Amino acid sequence: MTILKQSNRRKEIVAIAARLFKEKSFDRTTVRMLAAATGLKSGSLFHHFKDKEEMLVAVIESGLKTSIDTIQQRTAEVEDIDKKLLAAIQGHLNTLHNDERDAHIVSITDWRALSDESKEHLIGLRDQYEAYWQKIVQQAVDAEILNGDPSLIRLFILGSLNWTIQWFQPDKDLTVEQLAQQFYSSVTKN
Numbered sequence: 001m002t003i004l005k006q007s008n009r010r011k012e013i014v015a016i017a018a019r020l021f022k023e024k025s026f027d028r029t030t031v032r033m034l035a036a037a038t039g040l041k042s043g044s045l046f047h048h049f050k051d052k053e054e055m056l057v058a059v060i061e062s063g064l065k066t067s068i069d070t071i072q073q074r075t076a077e078v079e080d081i082d083k084k085l086l087a088a089i090q091g092h093l094n095t096l097h098n099d100e101r102d103a104h105i106v107s108i109t110d111w112r113a114l115s116d117e118s119k120e121h122l123i124g125l126r127d128q129y130e131a132y133w134q135k136i137v138q139q140a141v142d143a144e145i146l147n148g149d150p151s152l153i154r155l156f157i158l159g160s161l162n163w164t165i166q167w168f169q170p171d172k173d174l175t176v177e178q179l180a181q182q183f184y185s186s187v188t189k190n
Contacts, residue, residue: 016038019102020037021056021059021109031045056106057121057122060106060122067104067107071129074090074091082140085137085140097164108162137157
């Protein structure tokens with residue numbers, strides 16, 4: 001699958017598609033809905049994308065790239081592994097609950113809607129994100145901050161954090177930072 005170079009208009013369409021896919025799901029969002037939300041005619045969307053699935057790929061790619069950038073920025077200057085793990089947890093939660101969360105949420109909820117070819121295009125980014133997490137989790141296990149099989153711990157942590165999209169409402173009871181601290185305290189041996 002070839003994704004065209006990002007224009008400003010295309011980025012705007014991706015953001016709108018992410019919002020609609022998050023609100024309604026990929027399967028229930030029609031091209032007509034996308035066109036209405038973007039202010040374009042249905043046929044004009046296909047000037048920017050080959051089809052609706054290519055929009056989904058662009059949304060998920062955007063979410064994964066943002067997640068990778070966020071976690072790398074959050075952990076880059078942190079030396080201590082306990083603080084690095086906390087920074088990774090905060091970074092992941094921020095990508096799920098900040099103002100630009102839609103694309104990351106869609107990458108979780110609508111992955112199953114992708115064709116095998118589209119998944120193949122995105123697997124490298126997903127694997128890059130998981131490998132970054134795996135390194136942090138392995139270091140935390142080695143430092144005896146976490147206990148257990150590092151691969152299972154990574155899956156447990158990411159799965160638990162991802163599930164917060166179902167129940168967590170930032171600033172209602174806790175901030176994202178407070179939730180991250182509570183989660184960190186729950187999973188670590190400290």
